[in-house]
Amino acid sequence: MTETGGPSGPEGTETPKPQAGEPAQPQADAPTPPRGEVPPSPAPEQQWQSPSGATPPPPLPSYQSPPQQQYANWKVGLGRPGVIPLRPLNLTDILDGAVTAMRKYWRMVFGAAAITAVLTAALNLVGLLLVDTTGDLEKIRDLGPAATDQELMNQMFSVLGGSLATSFITLVATLLGTTILTGFLTVLMGKAVLGKPVTFKEALKEATPRLLPLLGLTVLYTLAIMVAAIFCLLPAIIPYTFWALASPAFILERGTVMEAFRRSVKLVSGMFWRVFGILLLAYVISSFLASIITIPFSFSAFLSIFGNLDQMYVPSTGDLILQSVGTVIAQTIVGPFTALVTVILYIDQRMRREGMDIELARAAGITPPPPPQAW
Numbered sequence: 001m002t003e004t005g006g007p008s009g010p011e012g013t014e015t016p017k018p019q020a021g022e023p024a025q026p027q028a029d030a031p032t033p034p035r036g037e038v039p040p041s042p043a044p045e046q047q048w049q050s051p052s053g054a055t056p057p058p059p060l061p062s063y064q065s066p067p068q069q070q071y072a073n074w075k076v077g078l079g080r081p082g083v084i085p086l087r088p089l090n091l092t093d094i095l096d097g098a099v100t101a102m103r104k105y106w107r108m109v110f111g112a113a114a115i116t117a118v119l120t121a122a123l124n125l126v127g128l129l130l131v132d133t134t135g136d137l138e139k140i141r142d143l144g145p146a147a148t149d150q151e152l153m154n155q156m157f158s159v160l161g162g163s164l165a166t167s168f169i170t171l172v173a174t175l176l177g178t179t180i181l182t183g184f185l186t187v188l189m190g191k192a193v194l195g196k197p198v199t200f201k202e203a204l205k206e207a208t209p210r211l212l213p214l215l216g217l218t219v220l221y222t223l224a225i226m227v228a229a230i231f232c233l234l235p236a237i238i239p240y241t242f243w244a245l246a247s248p249a250f251i252l253e254r255g256t257v258m259e260a261f262r263r264s265v266k267l268v269s270g271m272f273w274r275v276f277g278i279l280l281l282a283y284v285i286s287s288f289l290a291s292i293i294t295i296p297f298s299f300s301a302f303l304s305i306f307g308n309l310d311q312m313y314v315p316s317t318g319d320l321i322l323q324s325v326g327t328v329i330a331q332t333i334v335g336p337f338t339a340l341v342t343v344i345l346y347i348d349q350r351m352r353r354e355g356m357d358i359e360l361a362r363a364a365g366i367t368p369p370p371p372p373q374a375w
Contacts, residue, residue: 078357078358082192082364083097086360088351088352094348095282095341099337102336109340112200116335117327117335121327124173127166175215179218181336182342186247189344196364213250216257228240242264244342252346271352286334286337286338290331293330294323297322
């Protein structure tokens, strides 16, 4: 290096310095173009080449964003292998899933409902015939206006005792029928969600070992609602809603009765009013349809409303049998709806809280899409 900081010349020599008063001479290999002109581009042979003669590397490709992942449509979620889409459900999905299951598996659904309805109606009819309250009603009707208050009170207590006995028999019959139908339809819905074929024998075989403990669960659930209803209507709503999903949890998760109650409370917590609203709507729909079906079979009792109000209606044996037939038909058609809605609501709560839709998709043979990559 020179003292001025310029580049040094060949080894052993120094770059000559211009004398004072003499203009600096431009280098010969880099002529200065005239002012105002653009220097010409170098000749092709003067462009850069690698010493080895290899061609220069190709230019870098322009940046392109990675292709977007194709995910399933939100309307079907991870697919719809069975009666419901595998995603968090809305009210329409839940009601439609219950109706679709009743249509797709109508032989099994209505067959099981008919068997349990006949069993319930038969036990109820036997109880009505054994605990005959028609005699007490006829005595009250025959007392006339000359009867004393004590006589009327005695007959009313007799009718009340008979009514409580028949109500107890009806409650027992209803609990038995509800337990059998709920256990069977829960197993059926567990297969229907995955779209897997199932026979009546297979579903009954899978549900039978769980029916007896399920009956105990149903009794505890009913007693809790009755005890709460004695004090006030609002406390009855609490066990009715928090423990509503215990039956499907007990059948599908195969735990104990207490574990099923705890699972139901866990699934309902945070969504109490949503679960209560759906269950209430399903109950209102079922009750409305059942009342429409049973009105023609209770024609005598219906006509008594427009008859002589001083005469008490006393149903005959034929009237009781006809009413039982109407109850069987109504329970066969409407009874499965509430049970299926409850099972679908249980599955929906698990998909919302525990990602059960991914487990169901894998069980149905559907490969869920990978999660999006973080940048």
